[in-house]
Structure formats: structure tokens, C-alpha cells
Amino acid sequence: MIIKNIESNVSGEREVCHECDLNVVIPSLRVNQKAVCPRCGYLLSAKRANSLERILALSITALIFLLASTLFDFISFKSSGLENNIKMLDSVGILIDSGYTALAIIELVTVFFIPAFVLLSLIYLLSFLINGRYPRKGHRLMEIIFKLIPWNMVEIFLVGTLVSLIKIISLADIILGPSFFAFILFSVSMTAALLHIDRRYLFQALDSRYTENTKASTSVKQGEPAVNESLVHHVDPSLSIQKTWALIITSILLYIPANTLPIMNTRLLGQDDPSTIIGGVILLWHHGSYPIAMVIFVASIMVPIAKILVLIWLNYSVQTNSMKLEHQRIILYRIAEFVGRWSMIDIFVVIILASLVQLGNTMSIVPGAATFAFSGVVVVTMLAAMSFEPKLIYNYKSAYENRSTS
Incomplete structure (x- = not known):
């Protein structure tokens, strides 16, 4: 209901x-x-019924599967009598050895460090809350968790892996290792845990446990509120708008090299075959891989353009104090904020292919210069969506007056 x-x-x-x-x-x-x-x-x-217990159980399950996904073979690649087996973390080392440290950091942070930190933090917090105790620095840790959740890209990495396998399945034999299936279960478990999280209920639980564990005569420690803090905060419209414009312009500048430079370079029998994003889409389409071509086209071409255009319109509308189409604008903002991170699929496809297809002069794939520019587009557009204040769609004038009178 x-x-x-x-x-x-x-x-x-x-x-x-x-x-x-x-x-x-x-x-x-x-x-x-x-x-x-x-x-x-x-x-x-x-x-939801027993939400704390469910989140704790799913978090523990996800953490176990995350550990299992790093212990065994992830994928094996066989072609022309040559074979390459990789584990999950092997891809990080391969990228660093090949001089693509930035891509290794992106994979390590978004697929391993952030998910692991979020899961460990949830397990720590919920273990205390379920037992009626207040976890030390509970409120601050919960705020950090909610700031990190948008940068968790486990399910996007999984989809990127599936896309990369479909792209090369006609060129070689692919064997899925135990860690691949463990990673699928990890992705499902973590997604389920995050879907059960309710921010208001968790902070209420923290407030309740803190109050119960603190004597009435004891003063509240700094940084550990005894009651739920108000979500109200004074918005500086001009600062928010200027910051969003700066990030939008940066994303536009990065989008040009992201689509004109090669995102991937395939080396086959000593000959290089560079490929841009749109070139890869056209090649997949010509080979009959229509679903994969559509996925890459939507995620890597349409979504970034649409998100940039939506953010331009939203930022301009609040800057001009427009009161039209408020409901439509807030819906577009939510869509743009949700789908923006999925553009990382193409980056993860390149990371997987570059890690897996390393057979010397026979066949190898290396990332192109566009991978850095396109990663920048995704990150900057996500930051632009975060910097935009959706409440200005409804009350730009009141927010400005609050700032002026404060």
C-alpha cells in the first residue's frame, strides 16, 4: 500500500x-x-518485515560470494592453440602492467573496494542495531554508505562482462570458471540488500539505539545526534547552478574525444585495428549481433547525450526560475540520475577484453585513448546530477530568499 x-x-x-x-x-x-x-x-x-535482519543476511551472503569470486578462475579464453585464464583481480594487474593504471583503479574502486566497504559497514551497523546497541560513529558511517552507493557498479560490470563474452565468442572458446558464477550470486545478493535499505528507517533505528544507550543526563557527543537530524538545508541556488554548468561543459568537452578517438585496439597477427564506440556498434550490427549493438548504442551513445541535454534543460529552467512542467522535470531528473552510471558498460567491456585477450602477436586487445575520456564523461555527468538541486525545480525563489535572509 x-x-x-x-x-x-x-x-x-x-x-x-x-x-x-x-x-x-x-x-x-x-x-x-x-x-x-x-x-x-x-x-x-x-x-518491510524484518528489514534489518534481511539486509544483514543478504550483506553477509554478498560478502561471501565476493570473496569466492576472487579465489578461483573467472574466465578462460582459448584460440589457435593458445589459452589464457584470468581471475577477477588478475585483470587489475594486467591493466597496470600494460600502463592503464587509471582503468585498473576504476575497476578496483567501483567493483571491489566500494562494494566491500559498503557490505562490511552494513554488517557492522546492523549487528549492533539488531542486538539493541548503538554502533560507534553510526550516523557518520551511515551517511558515508549512502554517498558511496551510487558509485557501486557491480551489476554494470557483470553486464559488461556478458557483453564482452558475446563479442568474442565467435573468435575463440570461452570457459566460465567458478568465480564467474560466484560473482553473479554476489551481484544478485548485493543488489537485493541495497533494495531493502530504507534511509529513514535506518536513521530512526540509529536514533532509537543511541537514545536507549545514553542516559538522559548525559550530554550528546559531538557528531552523534540523539534524534533524527532534519533533512532541511539551505541551498545556495547560484552556487549549485554554476557548479552544475561547469560540470556539464566539462562533460561536453570530454564527450568529443570519447567518440572520435579509438576506445579499443585489436591486434590480430601483428596488424592493428582501432575501433571507436560508434565503429564497434556498426561492426556488431553488421555481424548480426543486434541486441548487443543496441545495448552499446543506448548505453554509450544515447544515454550520455540524453543525460547532458536533460541536465542542460533542468539547470537552465531553475536558473530562469521557470515554474512550468515541474512534475515532468523531476521525473526526467530521476531517470537521468539512475541511468547515467550504466554508460560504464562500454568501459568494463574494454577492461574485460583487454584482460582476457592477451595472446601475444596472435591476438591481443588494448584500451584506446577514448576509454579515459569516456570514463571522464560518465563520472562528470554523475557529479553534475549530484550537484544539481532538484528542490530548486519547486522552490527556487524560497531557497534564494532563505539564503538572502540568513
């Missing part, structure tokens, strides 16, 4: 919508009930 008509006279906890800044009161929710903002439709809270 979804509760939409949240009135100010209903008894409950007062909250501020993260996206439109509307002050609402959320009533006590029953299991499987959701509360959404009556103005912008943002999901304010969702109550």
Missing part, C-alpha cells in the same frame, strides 16, 4: 522531502506500506 495523501494534521514524524523540500508528516507505517511525497512523488519511506 502506498500512502500519498500525507496531511500536516496527521499524527506522525515530521520529515522534509529530499527532492522538493516539502514539509510533511509521515504517519506510522504498517508492513509493506510506503509513504511518498504528495507533491513530487518521491519515496519517503517504506516499511
Whole structure:
């Protein structure tokens, strides 16, 4: 059940919508009930049965599968009597040895370090909360978790791996190792754990445990609030708009070399065959791999362009204090924020192919200069979406007045 008509006279906890800044009161929710903002439709809270226990179990499961995915062979590649077996972390070493340290860092951080940190942090926090205790620095750690979640790209790496295998399956024999299946289970478990997370409920649990474990006469320690902090924060419209414009312009400048320079170079029997993003799409289409060609075209061509255009329109609309199409703009913002990270599929495809196809002069694949530019496009557009303040769509004037009178 979804509760939409949240009135100010209903008894409950007062909250501020993260996206439109509307002050609402959320009533006590029953299991499987959701509360959404009556103005912008943002999901304010969702109550699920045994959510803390479920998140803890899924986090432990995901961490076990993550460890298993690094211990055994991930993929084996056989061609012309030559064979190459790689483990998950072997790709990082191959990229570093080949001089592509930046790509190795991208893979290591987004596929291993951030997911592992998030899972370990959730296990630590939930173990304390379920036992009725307050974890040290719990609020700060929870904030860090929510800042890192958008940079977790486990499921995108998995899709990129599947795409890369389909691209080379006609050239060689591919054998999937035990770690490949462990990584699939890791991706599923972690995605399920993150889907069960409700920010409001977790912070309420932290507040409750802190209050229970702190005597009434004891002063609140700095950085450890005893009550849920308000989500209200004064927005500087001009600063937010200028920062977003700067990131949009940077992404446009990076997008040009990302699509004109080779993103991948295939070396076959001593001859080089560089390929751009659009060139790879056309080649896949000509070979009859229509679904894969469409996936790469949408993720690497359409999504970045669409996201840049949407951010330009959104930023311009709030800069001009437009009050038109508010609901449509907030929906477009959510879509742009969600799909932007999926453009990393093409980068992960290159990383997998460059790690797997290393057979000397017979056949090898190396990343092209466009991989760095395109990685920059994805990262910068994600930062642009994060820097944009969606609440300015609804209350630019009030936010500006708050800043002026403060």
C-alpha cells in the first residue's frame, strides 16, 4: 500500500522531502506500506518485515560470494592453440602492467573496494542495531554508505562482462570458471540488500539505539545526534547552478574525444585495428549481433547525450526560475540520475577484453585513448546530477530568499 495523501494534521514524524523540500508528516507505517511525497512523488519511506535482519543476511551472503569470486578462475579464453585464464583481480594487474593504471583503479574502486566497504559497514551497523546497541560513529558511517552507493557498479560490470563474452565468442572458446558464477550470486545478493535499505528507517533505528544507550543526563557527543537530524538545508541556488554548468561543459568537452578517438585496439597477427564506440556498434550490427549493438548504442551513445541535454534543460529552467512542467522535470531528473552510471558498460567491456585477450602477436586487445575520456564523461555527468538541486525545480525563489535572509 502506498500512502500519498500525507496531511500536516496527521499524527506522525515530521520529515522534509529530499527532492522538493516539502514539509510533511509521515504517519506510522504498517508492513509493506510506503509513504511518498504528495507533491513530487518521491519515496519517503517504506516499511518491510524484518528489514534489518534481511539486509544483514543478504550483506553477509554478498560478502561471501565476493570473496569466492576472487579465489578461483573467472574466465578462460582459448584460440589457435593458445589459452589464457584470468581471475577477477588478475585483470587489475594486467591493466597496470600494460600502463592503464587509471582503468585498473576504476575497476578496483567501483567493483571491489566500494562494494566491500559498503557490505562490511552494513554488517557492522546492523549487528549492533539488531542486538539493541548503538554502533560507534553510526550516523557518520551511515551517511558515508549512502554517498558511496551510487558509485557501486557491480551489476554494470557483470553486464559488461556478458557483453564482452558475446563479442568474442565467435573468435575463440570461452570457459566460465567458478568465480564467474560466484560473482553473479554476489551481484544478485548485493543488489537485493541495497533494495531493502530504507534511509529513514535506518536513521530512526540509529536514533532509537543511541537514545536507549545514553542516559538522559548525559550530554550528546559531538557528531552523534540523539534524534533524527532534519533533512532541511539551505541551498545556495547560484552556487549549485554554476557548479552544475561547469560540470556539464566539462562533460561536453570530454564527450568529443570519447567518440572520435579509438576506445579499443585489436591486434590480430601483428596488424592493428582501432575501433571507436560508434565503429564497434556498426561492426556488431553488421555481424548480426543486434541486441548487443543496441545495448552499446543506448548505453554509450544515447544515454550520455540524453543525460547532458536533460541536465542542460533542468539547470537552465531553475536558473530562469521557470515554474512550468515541474512534475515532468523531476521525473526526467530521476531517470537521468539512475541511468547515467550504466554508460560504464562500454568501459568494463574494454577492461574485460583487454584482460582476457592477451595472446601475444596472435591476438591481443588494448584500451584506446577514448576509454579515459569516456570514463571522464560518465563520472562528470554523475557529479553534475549530484550537484544539481532538484528542490530548486519547486522552490527556487524560497531557497534564494532563505539564503538572502540568513
